[in-house]
Amino acid sequence: MSLIVQKFGGTSVGDADRIREVAGHVARTVRRGNQVVLVVSAMGKETDELLRLAGDVARHRHGREMDMLITAGERKAIALVAMALHDQGIEAASFTGSQAGFVTDTNHQNAKILDLRTDRIQAALDAGMVPVVAGAQGVSTDKDVTFLGRGGSDTTAVALAYALKAEVCELYTDVSGVFSADPRLVPDARKMTTISFDELLEMTATGCPKPAMRSVEFARSYNVPLHVRSAFTWEIGTGVKEEDDTMEQASVIAVTSDTTDGKITVSGLADRPGVAGALFRGLADHGINVDMIVQNVGVGGHADISFTVPTEHFEQSLEVARTALPELGAREVTGDAEMAKVSIVGSGMKTDPGVAARMFETLAANGINIEMISTSPIRTSCIVKREHTEAAVTALHGAFGLGG
Amino acid sequence: MSLIVQKFGGTSVGDADRIREVAGHVARTVRRGNQVVLVVSAMGKETDELLRLAGDVARHRHGREMDMLITAGERKAIALVAMALHDQGIEAASFTGSQAGFVTDTNHQNAKILDLRTDRIQAALDAGMVPVVAGAQGVSTDKDVTFLGRGGSDTTAVALAYALKAEVCELYTDVSGVFSADPRLVPDARKMTTISFDELLEMTATGCPKPAMRSVEFARSYNVPLHVRSAFTWEIGTGVKEEDDTMEQASVIAVTSDTTDGKITVSGLADRPGVAGALFRGLADHGINVDMIVQNVGVGGHADISFTVPTEHFEQSLEVARTALPELGAREVTGDAEMAKVSIVGSGMKTDPGVAARMFETLAANGINIEMISTSPIRTSCIVKREHTEAAVTALHGAFGLGG
Numbered sequence: 001m002s003l004i005v006q007k008f009g010g011t012s013v014g015d016a017d018r019i020r021e022v023a024g025h026v027a028r029t030v031r032r033g034n035q036v037v038l039v040v041s042a043m044g045k046e047t048d049e050l051l052r053l054a055g056d057v058a059r060h061r062h063g064r065e066m067d068m069l070i071t072a073g074e075r076k077a078i079a080l081v082a083m084a085l086h087d088q089g090i091e092a093a094s095f096t097g098s099q100a101g102f103v104t105d106t107n108h109q110n111a112k113i114l115d116l117r118t119d120r121i122q123a124a125l126d127a128g129m130v131p132v133v134a135g136a137q138g139v140s141t142d143k144d145v146t147f148l149g150r151g152g153s154d155t156t157a158v159a160l161a162y163a164l165k166a167e168v169c170e171l172y173t174d175v176s177g178v179f180s181a182d183p184r185l186v187p188d189a190r191k192m193t194t195i196s197f198d199e200l201l202e203m204t205a206t207g208c209p210k211p212a213m214r215s216v217e218f219a220r221s222y223n224v225p226l227h228v229r230s231a232f233t234w235e236i237g238t239g240v241k242e243e244d245d246t247m248e249q250a251s252v253i254a255v256t257s258d259t260t261d262g263k264i265t266v267s268g269l270a271d272r273p274g275v276a277g278a279l280f281r282g283l284a285d286h287g288i289n290v291d292m293i294v295q296n297v298g299v300g301g302h303a304d305i306s307f308t309v310p311t312e313h314f315e316q317s318l319e320v321a322r323t324a325l326p327e328l329g330a331r332e333v334t335g336d337a338e339m340a341k342v343s344i345v346g347s348g349m350k351t352d353p354g355v356a357a358r359m360f361e362t363l364a365a366n367g368i369n370i371e372m373i374s375t376s377p378i379r380t381s382c383i384v385k386r387e388h389t390e391a392a393v394t395a396l397h398g399a400f401g402l403g404g
Numbered sequence: 405m406s407l408i409v410q411k412f413g414g415t416s417v418g419d420a421d422r423i424r425e426v427a428g429h430v431a432r433t434v435r436r437g438n439q440v441v442l443v444v445s446a447m448g449k450e451t452d453e454l455l456r457l458a459g460d461v462a463r464h465r466h467g468r469e470m471d472m473l474i475t476a477g478e479r480k481a482i483a484l485v486a487m488a489l490h491d492q493g494i495e496a497a498s499f500t501g502s503q504a505g506f507v508t509d510t511n512h513q514n515a516k517i518l519d520l521r522t523d524r525i526q527a528a529l530d531a532g533m534v535p536v537v538a539g540a541q542g543v544s545t546d547k548d549v550t551f552l553g554r555g556g557s558d559t560t561a562v563a564l565a566y567a568l569k570a571e572v573c574e575l576y577t578d579v580s581g582v583f584s585a586d587p588r589l590v591p592d593a594r595k596m597t598t599i600s601f602d603e604l605l606e607m608t609a610t611g612c613p614k615p616a617m618r619s620v621e622f623a624r625s626y627n628v629p630l631h632v633r634s635a636f637t638w639e640i641g642t643g644v645k646e647e648d649d650t651m652e653q654a655s656v657i658a659v660t661s662d663t664t665d666g667k668i669t670v671s672g673l674a675d676r677p678g679v680a681g682a683l684f685r686g687l688a689d690h691g692i693n694v695d696m697i698v699q700n701v702g703v704g705g706h707a708d709i710s711f712t713v714p715t716e717h718f719e720q721s722l723e724v725a726r727t728a729l730p731e732l733g734a735r736e737v738t739g740d741a742e743m744a745k746v747s748i749v750g751s752g753m754k755t756d757p758g759v760a761a762r763m764f765e766t767l768a769a770n771g772i773n774i775e776m777i778s779t780s781p782i783r784t785s786c787i788v789k790r791e792h793t794e795a796a797v798t799a800l801h802g803a804f805g806l807g808g
Contacts, residue, residue, distance in 0.1 A: 016460035050480065056420035058487035065490070068498050069483035072476040076454065079473035083462035086469070094472045099547065120547075143503070143524075 002167040003125070004029065007039040007135065007157035011174045012231035013077050014044035022172075023084035025234060026130060030090055035125055037164060038092075038132045039157040040081050042073025047150075063108030067137075067147040071097070074134035074153075082132045092130040095120060097137030097146075102156065104138035104146045111138060111146035113155070116163045125164075133160065151212025158215045162222040169219065169226050171211045176230035177237035178208065180402040181255045185393050190404035192253060196243035199253060199345055200226075202379040206343035207258035216240070243347055251348040251355045252400040257389050258341045261291065262314035263371060265306040266321055268331030271297055275328055276305060282320050288313045292341070292374045292383065302331075306372055308383060311337055339371065340389040343381040344396055356380045362399040368392050406571040407529070408433065411443040411539065411561035413614075415578045416635035417481050418448035426576075427488035429638060430534060434494055439529055441568060442496075442536045443561040444485050446477025451554075467512030471541075471551040475501070478538035478557075486536045496534040499524060501541030501550075506560065508542040508550045515542060515550035517559070520567045529568075537564065555616025562619045566626040573623065573630050575615045580634035581641035582612065584806040585659045589797050594808035596657060600647035603657060603749055604630075606783040610747035611662035620644070647751055655752040655759045656804040659797050662745045663790050665695065666718035667775060669710040670725055672735025675701055679732055680709060686724050692717045696745070696778045696787065706735075710776055712787060715741055743775065744793040747785040748800055760784045766803040772796050 006026065013019050029036050042050075050069050054061055078094035085092035101117035124131040135153025140146045148155055154171055161169035178200060181189040195203075197220035204213040211228060219226050219240070229237025269275050276295065283290055293307045309317045314337040321333045342363075349355045359380055363370055368391060372383035384392055397403065410430065417423050433440050446454075454473050458465055482498035489496035505521035528535040539557025544550045552559055558575055565573035582604060585593040599607075601624035608617040615632060623630050623644070633641025673679050680699065687694055697711045713721045718741040725737045746767075753759045763784055767774055772795060776787035788796055801807065 016457065019461050053420065053480075053484065054487060057423050057484045058491040060487065060490050062487055062490050065483040065486045065498055068486075068500075069480055072479040072483075075476040075479065076457075076473055079469040079476075080457065080461045082469045082472075083458060083464065083466055086464050086466050087462040094469055096472075096549070145500075 001033055001035060003035040003037070003164055005037045005039065005157050005161040005164070005166045005169045006172060007153055007170065008041065008172045008231055009153065009174070010041045010044050010046070012172050013040055013081065019080050019084045022231060023081060023088050023090070025231070026085060027088035027090050030130065036130050037121060037125070037160055037166070038081065038130060039135045039153055039160065040074065040077045040132060041135045041153040043077050046073040046076075064144055067108045068145050070147050071134065071137040071145050074137055078132045078134045085130055085132070090130055091128055092132055093124050094132045094134070096134050097156070098139035100131070100133045100160070102138030102159070104140050104148070106140045106142050106144065106146070108144075109147055110149040111140065113138060113148070113159055114141065116159055118160070118163050121160070121164065151214060154212040154215030155218055158218045158222075158224050158226070161224045167225070169224050171226060171228050172231035173210050173228065174230070174232060175210060176233055176235055178203065178228050178240075178254075180253060181393055181397045182257065185257070185390050186255070186397045188403040189397065190402060192238050194239040194241065195253060196347055197240060198243065198378055199347055200240050202343070202345045202376060203254055203256050206341060206345070206379065206381055207256040208254075250346060251352040252344045252346040252402065254345045255393050255396045255400070255402065256343045256345065257393050259386050259389055260311050261308040261339045261341050261383065262311045262317070262335060262337040263306060263308050263339045263383055264314070264317055264321055264333065264335040265304060266328065266330050266333050267304045269303040269305060270329035271301045271303045275303075279305065279321065279324055279328055282324050283309070283317060286316060286320055288317050288320070292372055292381065294372045294374070308339065308341065308372070336385070338386040339383050340386040341381050341383055342389065342392045342396065343379055344400065345379045347378050349380070350377050358399060359396060362395050363392055366391055366395045405437055405439060407439040407441070407568055409441045409443065409561050409565040409568070409570045409573045410576060411557055411574065412445065412576045412635055413557065413578070414445045414448050414450070416576050417444055417485065423484050423488045426635060427485060427492050427494070429635070430489060431492040431494050434534065440534050441525060441529070441564055441570070442485065442534060443539045443557055443564065444478060444481045444536060445539045445557040447481050450477040450480075468548055471512045472549050474551050475538065475541040475549050478541055482536045482538045489534055489536070494534055495532055496536055497528050498536045498538070500538050501560070502543035504535070504537045504564070506542030506563070508544050508552070510544040510546050510548065510550070512548075513551055514553040515544065517542060517552070517563055518545065520563055522564070522567050525564070525568065555618060558616040558619030559622055562622045562628050562630070565628045571629070573628050575630060575632050576635035577614050577632065578634070578636060579614060580637055580639055582607065582632050582644075582658075584657060585797055585801045586661065589661070589794050590659070590801045592807040593801065594806060596642050598643040598645065599657060600751055601644060602647065602782055603751055604644050606747070606749045606780060607658055607660050610745060610749070610783065610785055611660040612658075654750055655756040656748045656750040656806065658749045659800045659804070659806065660747045660749065661793050661797050663793055664715050665712040665743045665745050665787065666715045666721070666739060666741040667710060667712050667743045667787055668718070668721055668725055668737065668739040669708060670732065670734050670737050671708045673707040673709060674733035675705045675707045679707070683709065683725065683728060683732055686728050687713070687721060690720060690724055692721050692724070696776055696785065698776045698778070712743065712745070712776070740789070742790040743787050744790040745785050745787055746793065746796045746800065747783055748804065749783045751782050753784070754781050762803060763800060766799050767796055770795055770799045
């Protein structure tokens with residue numbers, strides 16, 4: 001008998017029909033002799049609707065109250081899923097984050113798990129029940145309701161899988177697995193059978209939308225095997241685990257793209273210690289998350305720094321950089337809000353030094369100019385103009401032979 | 405400085421505008437130097453919508469899960485009200501039933517309060533905050549979420565007012581007080597300034613829709629002064645307290661009507677001990693709530709029993725009575741689903757023996773036949789055909805001089 005944690009996202013439980021479908025799948029999993037713990041997100045777009053309602057009611061979004069509000073969505077979902085399971089003849093009981101034993105810090109809207117006390121969940125399992133746990137929520141050390149943030153349901157599931165020593169944590173979603181490229185851009189993108197935590201992390205960091213990066217980090221740290229799969233087709237998806245010899249050792253396994261980047265360049269900086277620090281401290285103080293940073297020292301001892309920021313913070317970032325020009329001893333600030341990051345990912349890159357060169361050659365051969373480059377041991381990313389995204393992804397997917 | 409508990413029903417917080425209006429009223433109450441504890445119901449028709457959703461998802465309505473589902477509505481409302489108060493510059497914090505200290509039995513969907521531990525609410529008050537408490541919910545002795553049932557928010561408010569020794573419990577609703585008759589039926593119905601707990605109890609038991617009867621019983625038992633008033637006009641409403649000499653001593657203060665009654669008559673019953681018991685045990689076993697019961701012993705030692713049941717249980721009650729005919733030694737069962745109960749209520753009736761007679765004469769003078777009669781010390785009720793309801797109420801309201 002295996003213990004499996006199954007997590008269902010919002011679209012998977014978007015309406016009454018979907019909830020009954022999910023209950024049917026869980027019932028089949030139980031009848032095959034498995035113990036199941038469910039983690040459920042709020043139905044469909046409910047979290048967005050609650051946020052809109054809060055905006056209608058008040059100008060200020062008080063963290064403690066926002067968490068009380070938003071966590072109501074998961075509560076509804078777990079009760080309905082538990083009822084649908086009863087209808088399938090499966091004993092089930094719903095548990096809020098607090099009831100499931102998730103103790104968090106007091107950082108509302110984005111709380112971190114401090115402790116997980118699984119005695120109620122374990123007791124339900126021992127009694128032959130399916131515990132249905134509300135995703136992305138807990139109770140703080142101040143006894144207030146807390147929300148783990150967007151994507152927090154994945155974290156809830158991985159944490160439960162670790163604490164309960166589950167065989168696998170299945171993350172059900174609206175895609176059927178992790179693909180070698182976004183199938184909307186590359187029709188012959190291939191669903192991967194197995195990838196490593198490191199590869200999935202690099203992919204989520206560079207544009208692969210699911211699962212939530214924080215949960216993958218958690219799964220990697222605690223070695224919790226994941227299975228990313230579909231709640232619509234129910235086919236086998238993509239397994240995620242520690243890298244081992246059974247995995248494909250292709251240099252490159254996937255091409256990702258992220259079209260939410262804007263690029264800013266500060267030119268003619270004084271080349272003295274502390275200048276870059278002053279620039280990025282200023283951006284951090286405005287809560288702006290800088291992604292890629294590249295610095296060149298040119299002739300005459302002056303430096304140019306380019307960096308990327310989310311498009312939504314582009315104008316504000318330009319403003320911060322311009323204001324800092326005198327302090328930085330810099331000449332000018334230029335920027336382009338419409339950039340994209342195209343990345344190739346693969347564990348085999350570590351032992352294949354020609355991979356990056358092939359990426360640059362492929363983009364050049366397609367007339368695509370590379371504006372910035374960054375690398376990790378298992379990833380190479382290029383910043384290109386956003387209009388080239390699809391052409392770049394398609395060309396790289398072909399050049400590295402990733403087609404299905 | 406007075407401590408006031410203010411309870412707002414679903415229509416009072418039906419949308420974002422209403423929530424901001426309520427927050428404005430609370431802010432004014434606080435600025436006048438009062439301490440306020442709020443109790444809030446789910447927004448508008450949300451509870452109904454959650455019930456419908458449960459019906460769409462599952463055939464069986466599991467009590468524990470229904471309570472988890474339904475209590476989500478109040479959670480949303482308290483968070484939004486607290487945020488709206490922050491916008492008004494009022495410090496506030498929302499509390500679920502569990503956080504507010506409501507410990508209940510495990511009778512899901514209709515839980516009873518066993519204990520109320522107000523330390524978190526008192527601490528919030530001591531810190532100068534307005535606690536915003538979710539109505540109609542608590543945590544059971546099994547640590548499960550419980551729902552106190554429809555109208556339970558009124559009970560939450562009265563219990564808090566008692567435990568915190570509040571000066572008054574204000575029940576805000578969509579009517580501006582308690583009236584001498586339903587103003588939709590009787591245009592010159594008069595809003596009463598003050599009535600006694602006993603009078604309000606008799607009125608709610610016989611068709612006055614608000615406040616919930618259980619909360620009035622609670623308020624009477626613990627002598628918690630109520631103030632039934634409008635969340636739309638904000639005018640002074642009707643005070644409810646123990647009977648005292650300052651109250652109006654009119655024989656009759658109000659006429660109520662309830663058009664949800666059906667009448668069933670079992671004729672020719674053997675007049676022997678235990679027969680009536682057998683009949684009503686059978687109905688109780690089907691969960692049917694019998695209201696009025698009248699028995700006559702006729703010639704030949706045979707009895708007729710008439711009783712009223714809610715219209716929704718009329719057909720089932722007929723069936724139960726018919727099935728029991730042989731056991732009861734009875735001749736036949738007849739019934740009329742379309743009946744109404746018209747009642748006059750007033751503490752002064754206790755010392756005015758002519759009141760009931762005047763009621764019967766008034767109905768007779770208007771050509772309205774009385775099918776059953778029941779009385780309490782401060783109420784007389786007559787069952788009449790439903791089509792006569794409006795005429796009966798209007799005639800009685802006029803005959804007892806209740807007009808504004």
